[in-house]
Amino acid sequence: MGxxxxxxxxxxxxxxxxxxxxxxxxxxxxNFKIPTLCYHSDLSIxxxxxxxxxxxxxxxxxxxxxxxxxxxGMDVFTNxxxxxxxxxxxxxxxLSEHNADCTKCYKNGNCELQEMTSEYSVGNHIYLDLVKxxxxxxxxxSPSIVKDDSKCIRCQRCVRTCExxxxxxxxAVVNKGDHQKISTFLNKPMHEVVCTNCGQCVNRCPTGALxxxxxxxxxxxxxxxxxxxxxxQTAPAVRAALGxxxxxxxxxxxxxxxxxxxxKLGFNKVLDTDFTxxxxxxxxxxxxxxxxxxxxxxxxxxxxxxxxxxSPGWIKFVEHIFPEYLANLSTCKSPQQMFGALAKTYYAxxxxxxxxxxxxxxxxxxxxxxxxxxxxxxxxxxYKDVDYVITTRELARMIKQAGIEFNKLESERYDxxxxxxxxxxxxxxxxxxxxxxxxxxxYEIVTGREVPFTNLDIKPVRxxxxxxxxxxxxxxxxxxxxxxxxxxxxxxxASGLANAKKxxxxxxxxxxxxxxxxxMACPGGCIGGxxxxxxxxxxxxxxxxxxxxxxxxxxxxxxxxxxxxxxxVYKEFLGSPLGHKSHDLLHTHYKPRxxx
Amino acid sequence: xxxxxxxxQNFSLQKFKKGGQKMSNVxxxxxxxxxxxxxxxxxLMPVLQGVVKEEKYLSEDAMMAIAKELDxxxxxVYGTASFYxxxxxxxxxxxxxxxxxxxxxxxxxxxxxxxxxxxxxxIKVGETTHDKxxxxxxxxxxxxxxKGPVMLINDEIYPETSPQAAxxxxxxxxxxxxx
Ligand code: SF4
Ligand code: SF4
Ligand code: SF4
Ligand code: FES
Ligand code: FES
Numbered sequence: 001m002g003x004x005x006x007x008x009x010x011x012x013x014x015x016x017x018x019x020x021x022x023x024x025x026x027x028x029x030x031n032f033k034i035p036t037l038c039y040h041s042d043l044s045i046x047x048x049x050x051x052x053x054x055x056x057x058x059x060x061x062x063x064x065x066x067x068x069x070x071x072x073g074m075d076v077f078t079n080x081x082x083x084x085x086x087x088x089x090x091x092x093x094x095l096s097e098h099n100a101d102c103t104k105c106y107k108n109g110n111c112e113l114q115e116m117t118s119e120y121s122v123g124n125h126i127y128l129d130l131v132k133x134x135x136x137x138x139x140x141x142s143p144s145i146v147k148d149d150s151k152c153i154r155c156q157r158c159v160r161t162c163e164x165x166x167x168x169x170x171x172a173v174v175n176k177g178d179h180q181k182i183s184t185f186l187n188k189p190m191h192e193v194v195c196t197n198c199g200q201c202v203n204r205c206p207t208g209a210l211x212x213x214x215x216x217x218x219x220x221x222x223x224x225x226x227x228x229x230x231x232x233q234t235a236p237a238v239r240a241a242l243g244x245x246x247x248x249x250x251x252x253x254x255x256x257x258x259x260x261x262x263x264k265l266g267f268n269k270v271l272d273t274d275f276t277x278x279x280x281x282x283x284x285x286x287x288x289x290x291x292x293x294x295x296x297x298x299x300x301x302x303x304x305x306x307x308x309x310x311s312p313g314w315i316k317f318v319e320h321i322f323p324e325y326l327a328n329l330s331t332c333k334s335p336q337q338m339f340g341a342l343a344k345t346y347y348a349x350x351x352x353x354x355x356x357x358x359x360x361x362x363x364x365x366x367x368x369x370x371x372x373x374x375x376x377x378x379x380x381x382x383y384k385d386v387d388y389v390i391t392t393r394e395l396a397r398m399i400k401q402a403g404i405e406f407n408k409l410e411s412e413r414y415d416x417x418x419x420x421x422x423x424x425x426x427x428x429x430x431x432x433x434x435x436x437x438x439x440x441x442x443y444e445i446v447t448g449r450e451v452p453f454t455n456l457d458i459k460p461v462r463x464x465x466x467x468x469x470x471x472x473x474x475x476x477x478x479x480x481x482x483x484x485x486x487x488x489x490x491x492x493x494a495s496g497l498a499n500a501k502k503x504x505x506x507x508x509x510x511x512x513x514x515x516x517x518x519x520m521a522c523p524g525g526c527i528g529g530x531x532x533x534x535x536x537x538x539x540x541x542x543x544x545x546x547x548x549x550x551x552x553x554x555x556x557x558x559x560x561x562x563x564x565x566x567x568x569v570y571k572e573f574l575g576s577p578l579g580h581k582s583h584d585l586l587h588t589h590y591k592p593r594x595x596x
Numbered sequence: 597x598x599x600x601x602x603x604x605q606n607f608s609l610q611k612f613k614k615g616g617q618k619m620s621n622v623x624x625x626x627x628x629x630x631x632x633x634x635x636x637x638x639x640l641m642p643v644l645q646g647v648v649k650e651e652k653y654l655s656e657d658a659m660m661a662i663a664k665e666l667d668x669x670x671x672x673v674y675g676t677a678s679f680y681x682x683x684x685x686x687x688x689x690x691x692x693x694x695x696x697x698x699x700x701x702x703x704x705x706x707x708x709x710x711x712x713x714x715x716x717x718x719i720k721v722g723e724t725t726h727d728k729x730x731x732x733x734x735x736x737x738x739x740x741x742x743k744g745p746v747m748l749i750n751d752e753i754y755p756e757t758s759p760q761a762a763x764x765x766x767x768x769x770x771x772x773x774x775x
Pocket of ligand 2: 151152153154155156157158159182204205206207209210
């Protein structure tokens with residue numbers, strides 16, 4: 001508003017755009033695609049790869065379209081002879097330092113660099129191959145992420161992601177000239193540094209230099225092993241994005257098809273993390289109310305605000321960066337780990353399978369979950385509670401490997417038990433969702449009434465903003481919770497660790513006070529997780545969020561405490577929320593880690 | 597409501613104790629430098645230089661202390677340090693000899709100069725003598741091309757250095773620094 005319009009011509013076509021627009025965006029308006037590598041819509045401009053060069057009439061040198069704002073009367077050519085020759089040269093130079101073994105590469109078929117080379121039909125190798133042998137040594141130390149320097153083109157998207165979106169800066173540009181590379185503090189292995197395993201860098205790396213550590217073969221081996229009983233759980237956000245990698249339109253929920261595909265792949269039981277998301281709400285909601293009671297009635301020392309604990313990237317972030325807030329984390333394990341702990345105890349017992357024969361696999365939108373299932377805290381069943389975590393991307397790959405035509409599958413339903421869920425669980429996949437689900441249940445416990453929002457949709461906690469705040473006034477409580485009468489419950493929500501950092505600092509500095517805070521490590525929540533289909537952008541994440549809320553609206557049960565299987569597991573096995581069994585299986589504590 | 601606010605403020609900040617660690621010299625040095633240069637990102641270079649001046653190189657502890665004091669990530673500090681030839685991140689001797697390896701000095705005999713130093717100190721380029729007195733390194737053009745070959749010892753420049761002259765010069769450092 002109030003911005004000047006600038007008139008220019010791109011490939012001889014006139015166009016008017018707001019002052020400050022880059023040539024790249026102006027060209028997009030006219031549907032001219034300019035190739036990019038270091039540019040990413042979620043990140044600041046680096047302008048270092050030069051594949052986006054265009055010719056501006058009257059200027060001697062070419063301009064980087066991503067980094068050049070338009071100016072009045074500009075005459076831009078995006079595809080002149082000079083431009084094409086220059087781009088081809090840039091790509092060839094990049095390749096001269098790139099270990100281009102596409103046929104053996106994990107990114108084969110889904111690689112921005114590969115696409116670029118095919119467009120520019122580079123193949124005549126005019127430059128010497130300068131890949132250093134020492135760069136071919138992979139860093140496989142992390143259970144979540146594999147780093148391969150020989151595939152890196154030093155576009156620095158990862159560095160900007162880790163700094164700007166996640167405020168972690170585990171990766172930096174080190175050395176200079178031909179020794180320049182992307183590395184950690186003193187080149188330490190990834191698992192020894194502050195990396196949270198969030199995988200946001202993986203989502204944005206245009207090559208195979210940063211990829212998830214995949215467990216596809218391990219899962220196939222388990223499936224093929226006749227002595228093993230393989231159960232699989234699927235996280236809420238997977239159903240909103242899996243289709244993207246399998247030829248389904250963006251934003252389409254594929255829950256039923258996904259279940260069908262998993263059955264076809266040969267999993268013995270297909271179950272739902274949403275079930276334990278509902279269970280998490282029962283435990284976490286009760287925990288919040290208990291903390292409030294301790295603080296207000298018993299005058300005990302308890303840590304408030306309480307932070308959610310379902311995002312393992314966030315947990316590791318707190319361990320490194322804010323260890324003084326570890327007590328504020330809810331003691332609830334994540335839904336994945338609650339599921340794992342129940343699968344090899346309660347469930348194994350119910351279906352009469354020995355836990356040592358059971359292999360528990362989970363499909364997650366998240367790379368940090370791979371790390372989480374390896375943590376020593378996650379063996380409450382007496383076994384590794386979750387054996388393997390595969391991402392949405394790995395599942396898509398397995399479906400392709402199996403030759404399943406995903407689009408043609410008929411929808412199927414989750415197995416029972418541990419397959420039933422409510423709308424409250426589905427929305428765990430989006431930022432604000434855990435908060436909304438918790439409120440739907442906690443408010444009802446305290447007042448005996450449903451949350452005062454039309455159709456149970458708690459709109460103030462929804463939306464893509466990085467930090468959200470809301471307050472709910474508690475009125476007409478039931479006698480047991482009368483001490484909360486008239487209290488205004490203050491809540492906040494952040495997604496993306498850079499936003500989480502801002503929020504915790506505001507709390508630390510006394511600039512804000514809350515009772516309950518939801519944090520998800522990835523921008524937009526799990527739907528934007530580091531294991532979701534590539535590419536990602538604000539628009540894509542918005543579409544996935546819409547799909548999540550649509551799924552919620554279409555469920556018959558919308559509140560976690562209404563989940564009949566959850567009620568049953570309490571009756572038959574757990575007793576009550578925060579009870580003895582829950583304590584042993586579903587809760588844990590974390591320890592401080594070195595930040596520096 | 598005020599009651600809740602009060603409780604929240606009191607209980608959320610249970611102090612995380614670091615557990616009786618003694619502060620090392622380098623931590624103190626970094627603290628001092630940050631006091632002089634200010635607690636912001638722009639101070640990174642002067643603080644790095646200050647540490648190198650005192651310690652000859654940036655140890656892991658030094659870089660961790662800098663990151664902590666300036667609220668940066670350790671990778672960031674290392675990334676910046678590793679960009680500059682004169683900010684070493686591996687231990688160095690008391691005296692650092694840098695021989696210019698760029699073309700003019702090359703043509704004027706830097707190879708002979710290096711050979712003489714290697715023989716006299718019994719180390720190769722990149723190494724440090726056993727008594728930790730000397731480290732021998734090469735450097736890019738030092739801006740003294742008209743008087744090559746050039747070597748730099750610590751902050752002292754030695755133009756037109758013949759192999760013979762070089763030996764006499766390091767002799768000086770040996771006696772002046774040996775106690
Ligand atoms: S990163 Fe891309 S271009 Fe490079 S080898 Fe892998 S698939 Fe090929
Ligand atoms: S690791 Fe990937 S994102 Fe990072 S600089 Fe290399 S190519 Fe770019
Ligand atoms: S996984 Fe996350 S924390 Fe780790 S390097 Fe990548 S962006 Fe940074
Ligand atoms: S995309 Fe413009 S310079 Fe890299
Ligand atoms: S080439 Fe040696 S000082 Fe310039």
